[in-house]
Amino acid sequence: MPILLDLSDDTFDYEVLLTHLQILEEDLLKNLDGHKKAFQGIHRARSVNGVPVPLEQLDDMAERFNFVASTSELHLLKMEFLELKYRLLSLLVLAESKLKSWIIKYGRRESVELLLQNYISVIENSKFFEQYEVTYQILKRAAEMYAKANGSVEEAENVMKFMNETTAQWRNLSVEVRSVRSMLEEVIANWDRYSSTVASLQAWLEDAEKMLKQPEHAKKDFFRHLPHWIQQHTAMNDAGNFLIETCDETISRDLKQQLLLLNGRWRELFMKVKQYARADEFDRMRKEYLDGVATLSTFADGTNRKISVPVEVSFLNVKMFVQDLEDIKQKVPVMEAQYKIITRTAQLVTKEIPQEEVNEMLATMTGIKAQISKTKERCPVLLYEAQQLLSPLEELEKQITYFYESLEKVNEIISALDPEVQPAAVFKQNHQDLVAYQENCKKALSLIERNSQGLLKFVASSKVLQHFDPLMLQKKVTEIQVAFQDMVKKTGDWRKNVEANSRLMKKFEESRAELEKVLQIANGCLEEKGNPEELLRKHTEFFSQLDQRVLNAFLKACDELTDILPEQEQHSLQEAVRKLHKQWKVSRTVQAICCGWKLGTSCPSSSFFLFLNKRKRPIDCKIKYNYTKLC
The missing domain is CATH 1.20.58 (Methane Monooxygenase Hydroxylase; Chain G, domain 1)
Structure with a gap:
């Protein structure tokens, strides 16, 4: 097998x-x-x-x-x-x-x-x-x-x-087998195309044959669309010939007979009306010419406007300008090809129009040609020089941004709460940051000035960048310089204020320490034990030497410090002052008592005891009150 x-x-x-x-x-x-x-x-x-x-x-x-x-x-x-x-x-x-x-x-x-x-x-x-x-x-x-x-x-x-x-x-x-479907679909498509074109062409032929008897203007208007029916006639023959080749003999014979009759009617009619096709063709070419001229003129005018319009010198503006030039550079070859097509169309149109219109068309085409040539010549050079500005401008923008970021940090530091009420470590760190940010501003300003001068010099020396306006860049640099000077002044004032506040704080601390020292000694004297006469002598000697200027110096330093403190900090300071002031008054009261004892020792006994009994109660109350406060 x-x-x-x-x-x-x-x-x-x-x-x-x-x-x-x-x-x-x-x-x-x-x-x-x-x-x-x-x-x-x-x-x-x-x-x-x-x-x-x-x-x-x-x-x-x-x-x-x-x-x-x-x-x-x-x-x-x-x-x-x-x-x-x-x-x-x-x-x-x-x-x-x-x-x-x-x-x-x-x-x-x-x-x-x-x-x-x-x-x-x-x-x-x-x-x-x-x-x-x-x-x-x-x-x-x-x-x-x-x-x-x-x-x-x-x-x-x-x-x-x-x-x-x-x-x-x-x-x-x-x-x-795979090719069968496409073949069957193509046969069906040709049947559809053939049937539709035959039906429409037969109807049009009947109307067209009747139109031959109408006046000239009516025939001209009717046959304006003859090119369309020429295309329909061609499509009918293409589809019919395809079906004749692919269908069986009986159908092919019927198709040949039908095409023979339709082509005969078409040929007879076409010989009588073919001149009208030229009128429609002329209108089509004229419209094609006008549309092409409009497109070219729009491109030329738009290009000239983009190339010549003043450009304020900044990174964003120059970048957009470069993008426009790159777009123009890509479109120039397309417009040149379009110009050649429109030129050929214009040559066909000029054969059917008066000489005056011909001259206008030639002038229009010559003007467009000159604009496109000028654009083609200028664009590469202008694009190259504009591109040279992009990198320096981008770097300059970064430096400007860096300057203002550092400036903002400086302003945050000098506008904060009084540094004297901040912890020492925080104040020290802020002061170091302030110095660093000031230095950053200074370096950034130096780079900005140097780079902007280079850019301005480049623009001024360029022969093709004359429409670039440097005023905005100059204004921006000037604003930065003014901001820097203002920052220098503010930081100087801030330092002076800090130094003055530091002196006031130091003076307050020294006077408070002196006052507290005196009060501490006074308290020690009052607590000391021993021979009453000896203690009385010591107390009398010490309290007679209390200097009112110690308290006055402290109160003056306190008043001066209160003027610079925020309102929320003044209350605690005033409480501390009142406490020390009361302690001082206690000391003065003790001094008065000591003086009374001293006077008592020099008086007769009866008078002295009479004096003591008279003064004993209020003095005891006063001493008790003052000692309670001291405790």
Whole structure:
């Protein structure tokens, strides 16, 4: 049996038969072991149900059992290979038979539509190509396993030959099958195009033939659109000729007859009205010329405006200007090509118009040509020099931003709360930051001045950047210089204020320390114990030396410090002052008491005791009150 059979309907019978045989054989081989065991029992007994069996017959059956057992796996592989082989062949048969029904000479549109639906159903809806590919891959693996298990070189060559021939056959067949849909769709599209153009052209021919009897102005107006019907006539003939080639003989004959009649009517009419086509063509060319001139003029005017308009020197403005120039540079070749097209159109139009209009057209085209040439010449040079400004301007913008950021930090520091009420570590850090930010401003200003001078010099010396306006850049630099000077003044005033406040604070602290020292000594004296006369002498000596100027100096320093403190800080200061002031008054009261004791020692006894009794109660109350305050 040959490996590759002719493709015919019998292939389907082979596939069904092989599938049936494979199922039977698989069922048979499932029971092989059972049959083999039963036979081995018979072989040992050499009889069946007591009836002796000749040894030669038993040996022959044993040999046959061994052959079946040893070849069963190979036989199953072969059956699987053959089943897949004929399954693949059945797909090839189906594809080839359907292809023959799809590439016939076609009929009317309806029949072609049915063929397309059949193609979609058989090939696309059933996923024919995917089905074939899956079957082929399974067959390929089965063929490899069968050839390897068989071990026969000849059989392996036959299997390989079948696979190669099938692959080549499918490669050619699949290309043709895939192209069927596009072919059917093209036939349907040509039927649609032919039917629509025939219907519209027949209706127009009837109207046109009647129009021949109308006045000249009516005919001229009607046949203005003759170029459109020329295109329709051409489309009708193209579609008709395509259908004549692809349809069956009967339909081709009908199409030829219909085209012959329509082309005859068209030719007869066209010879009478072809002069009107020129009028419409002239209007079309004139419109094309005017549209082209408008486009070129818009480009030329817009380009001239963009190139000549004053540009304030800044990074953003120059960057936008460069982008405009790059856009113009790209459009110039397009506009030149457009100019050539419009020039050819103008040459055709000038043949139909008066000389005066011709002169105007020539002047217009010459002016546009000059503008485009000027743009083409100026644009590259202008673009190059403008690009040279971008990097320095970008750097300058960064320096300006850095300056104002540092300036803002300086203002934040000098506008904060009084530094004297800040912790020492915070004040020290702020002061260091202030110095650093001032230095940053100074360096940034130096770079800004140097770079801006370079930019201004470059712009001033350029022959093509004369429309660049440097005033905004100069104004910006001036504002920065003014801001820097203002910052220097403010920081100087801030430092002076800090120094003055520091002196006032130092004076206050010194006077407070002196006052507290005096009060501490006074308190120590009052708490001292010993001989009353000796204590009285010491107290009298110490309190007589209390200097009112110590308190006055403290109160003056306090008043001066209050003037510079924020309102929320003044309350705590006033509380501390009142406390120290009360302690001072206690000391003065004690001084008065000591003076009284001193006077008492120099008076007679009776008078002295009378004096003491008189003063004892209020003095005791006063001492008790003052000592309570001191505690």
